[in-house]
Amino acid sequence: MLTARFPARYDHLRAISAFVLDAIKDSPFDDRQRYAIDLAVDEACSNVIDHAYGGEDRGEIRILLDLNERGLKITIQDDGEPFDPACVAEPDLTSPLETRCERGLGLFLIREMMDEAVYDFSCPGVNQLTLVKYFTPSKITEENDRPN
Secondary structure, three states, rough: OEEEEEEEEHHHHHHHHHHHHHHHOOOOOOOOHHHHHHHHHHHHHHHHHHHHHOOOOEEEEEHHHHHOOOOEEEEEEEEOOOOHHHHOOOOOOOOOOOHHOOHHHHHHHHHHHHEEEEEOOOOOOOOEEEEEEEOOOOOHHHHOOOOO
């Protein structure tokens, strides 16, 4: 298990990305899966800064990585305001862009990019998002490789 702590700042998102990508550089993930992992982690950490802490420099983001024979488990922890994913409506992806809600795509994106995304608030004062990506082909890879 690899662990790291980062200040909850936008200029540290690149360091978080480097930490995650370095950990999986020799794994069986293909480029699309690595990109999906990186995008999901970036979105999740941006949400921590924006929503849990309400801005920069108000806390830290802890990342725990567990790379095993089945895939990767990423745990993202913060001490900010709790987030209830059940309160987020599914985004409307069919209406014209100018009528869509500005927010709400982050959770959708995270769920689409990863095989599992589980929020846990069982430890008082700690928010935890666990993301899992298996080595088997991802949903995105399968959809993009399907013949038309």
